[in-house]
Amino acid sequence: MHRFLSATQLPPHAHPRPQATMADNKPEQQPEQQSPRAQEAGNESTGIFPAHYWATLVDDADDEGLGEDDSDSTASLTSSVLRYRTIHGRTYHSERGNAQYWGSNDDQQNEAQDINHHALTLAIDDKLYLAPLDKAKVKNALDVGTGTGIWAIDFADEFPDAKVTGTDISPIQSIWVPPNVVFELEDCTQSWTFPRNHFDYIHMRWLVGSIDDWHLLFKRAFACLKPGGWLESYEMSTTWESDDGTVTENTALAQWGKFYVAGGRQSGRTFTVVNDNLQRKAMETAGFVDIDKRDIKQPIGRWSKDQRMREIGAFTQLTLEQDAEGYLLFMANTLGWSREEIMVYLAKFRREVQSGAHHAYYRQRVVWGKRPE
Numbered sequence: 001m002h003r004f005l006s007a008t009q010l011p012p013h014a015h016p017r018p019q020a021t022m023a024d025n026k027p028e029q030q031p032e033q034q035s036p037r038a039q040e041a042g043n044e045s046t047g048i049f050p051a052h053y054w055a056t057l058v059d060d061a062d063d064e065g066l067g068e069d070d071s072d073s074t075a076s077l078t079s080s081v082l083r084y085r086t087i088h089g090r091t092y093h094s095e096r097g098n099a100q101y102w103g104s105n106d107d108q109q110n111e112a113q114d115i116n117h118h119a120l121t122l123a124i125d126d127k128l129y130l131a132p133l134d135k136a137k138v139k140n141a142l143d144v145g146t147g148t149g150i151w152a153i154d155f156a157d158e159f160p161d162a163k164v165t166g167t168d169i170s171p172i173q174s175i176w177v178p179p180n181v182v183f184e185l186e187d188c189t190q191s192w193t194f195p196r197n198h199f200d201y202i203h204m205r206w207l208v209g210s211i212d213d214w215h216l217l218f219k220r221a222f223a224c225l226k227p228g229g230w231l232e233s234y235e236m237s238t239t240w241e242s243d244d245g246t247v248t249e250n251t252a253l254a255q256w257g258k259f260y261v262a263g264g265r266q267s268g269r270t271f272t273v274v275n276d277n278l279q280r281k282a283m284e285t286a287g288f289v290d291i292d293k294r295d296i297k298q299p300i301g302r303w304s305k306d307q308r309m310r311e312i313g314a315f316t317q318l319t320l321e322q323d324a325e326g327y328l329l330f331m332a333n334t335l336g337w338s339r340e341e342i343m344v345y346l347a348k349f350r351r352e353v354q355s356g357a358h359h360a361y362y363r364q365r366v367v368w369g370k371r372p373e
């Protein structure tokens with residue numbers, strides 16, 4: 001099994017990383033028109049504070065805490081696919097049908113995704129799946145929106161007799177893969193090209209904000225699963241909370257999720273999948289049975305007294321330190337923020353994450369269901 005080292009020891013990706021060749025640098029949407037009052041007090045409809053708010057803050061409160069936390073549809077690869085879009089120096093997937101994904105696809109972000117993979121597997125007890133799979137019966141598995149492919153690679157190591165297919169709209173996957181892994185370019189929001197009744201297991205992780213119709217997505221998965229096969233969906237909430245009131249409304253942490261919720265409303269690709277219980281609803285609509293779920297609180301930072309939670313939080317923090325920008329830039333840009341405004345906000349955000357003063361976590365929900373025998 002591919003084991004996580006440390007962030008700095010992570011093997012450099014041998015991604016066949018193409019050079020970005022197109023810099024159209026265009027925000028996908030025009031900025032929202034804000035009323036002068038909204039400009040002053042924050043946007044009334046989205047709850048996002050105006051950009052200049054972050055520039056006016058004195059950061060003493062967060063700086064005080066710094067350092068105290070001392071412990072511990074399938075296609076062949078065509079040149080158009082490599083024509084990445086560039087926004088403020090970061091690259092994004094090429095124009096590809098209807099696909100819209102909000103994260104960067106460059107090395108900085110890909111490293112963050114690999115660290116995050118470790119944080120996510122820690123959060124489910126070092127496992128790669130929760131569905132009750134019969135190991136001997138899993139011959140074909142699919143990972144939709146595989147990203148760097150790190151989950152698919154680990155899964156293939158654990159299931160050497162299975163063929164594991166990972167799909168994505170960006171060709172960012174490692175070329176160092178076990179022999180039983182293949183990666184394909186496919187937009188999961190288009191008709192699926194896989195045979196019906198084919199897969200024993202389909203895994204989807206963090207497709208939030210990329211899917212226009214979750215019911216249709218799960219119907220397609222249902223059709224491509226064998227009877228008795230399992231679908232497992234792993235999604236997160238972008239809203240960051242605390243149980244002890246340390247994530248107050250005026251923190252950059254509390255603001256983070258609002259960029260996504262507002263941006264998702266504009267793009268028609270919701271970020272409130274967990275809050276709306278969409279995974280279960282879409283599985284029920286598609287006809288899945290034996291649906292089960294696990295809710296997880298994913299801490300951000302090493303503030304928890306529980307050692308395991310501290311460890312998970314440390315890796316979540318590392319993910320954000322590696323590339324909070326690559327996660328946020330597109331959404332904030334979509335909402336009309338300039339690069340400078342985003343950087344000022346992110347500086348405050350990073351300080352809060354590092355301070356240990358805000359006991360933040362976000363919710364994850366894993367839902368799995370079976371295609372009836």
Ligand SMILES: C[S@@+](CC[C@H](N)C(=O)[O-])C[C@H]1O[C@@H](n2cnc3c(N)ncnc32)[C@H](O)[C@@H]1O
Binds near residue numbers: 147150167187205206
């Ligand atoms: C947040 S990343 C998660 C990657 C991976 N599942 C993981 O958990 O490590 C989301 C991935 O979904 C991919 N994606 C977004 N929209 C997609 C679509 N319509 N079809 C296929 N992949 C898509 C993105 O390119 C990105 O690699």
